[in-house]
Amino acid sequence: MEAYRDPAMRDRLRDLVTDQADAERWLRVQTEGRDCGTRFSFAVVDTDLDDRPVGNVALKYPASGSGAAEVGYWTAARARGRGLAPQAVEALTGWAFAAFADDGLRRLDLVHQEDNRASCRVAVKSGYAFAEILPARPPWPLDGHRHVREADPGLSRNPWRAHDDS
Incomplete structure (x- = not known):
């Protein structure tokens, strides 16, 4: 709830968390998404601060194949500008391509509103190339950017094993 008090967050996110009931609903959506395989959401924790969550990364995976x-x-807000978002997006990206390689996952999209320059920088720093401008449509009042990252065809099916010498 603390993070959602930030006006920048309220301007950028579709779902607002304003009270305990909203927070419980948000957590329930994350759990249900994981259970049915449509959303995999992870807390971002900054060990240099106080180990409290300072962000979230999520994979919205529509369907196998x-x-x-x-x-x-x-x-x-308290964690911005320290490079945590690109690190978290990069970690999620590697995990997603490894975890869903056998399901045929080959491309990840990162979408943000056109005026969100910070998200544009995060996308680029995380290896997501600008792909196109998306026209505004509810609930987003402004045009958006779609950035794309393709799976590395040179990696084994499970890139986490690429460095395993056993």
Whole structure:
């Protein structure tokens, strides 16, 4: 709830968390998404601060065999500008390509509103190339950017094993 008090967060996110009931609903949506395989959401923790969550990264995976999914994230105001968002997006990206390689995941999209320059920088720093401008449509009042990252075809099916010498 603390992170959602930030006006920048309220301007950028679709779902607002304003009280305990909203927070419980948000957590329930994350759990239900994981249980049914449509959303994999992870807390971002800054060990240099106080180990409290300072953000979230999520993989919105539409369906097995679709070949594409979307990455989303947010960072609390107190953690911005320290490089945590690109690190978290990069970690999620590696995990997603490894975890869903056998399902055919080959592309991840990162979408943000056109005026969100910080998200544009996070996308680029995380290896997501600008792909196109998306026209505004509810609930977003402004045009958006779609950034894309393709799976590395040179990696084994499980890139986490690429460095395993056993």
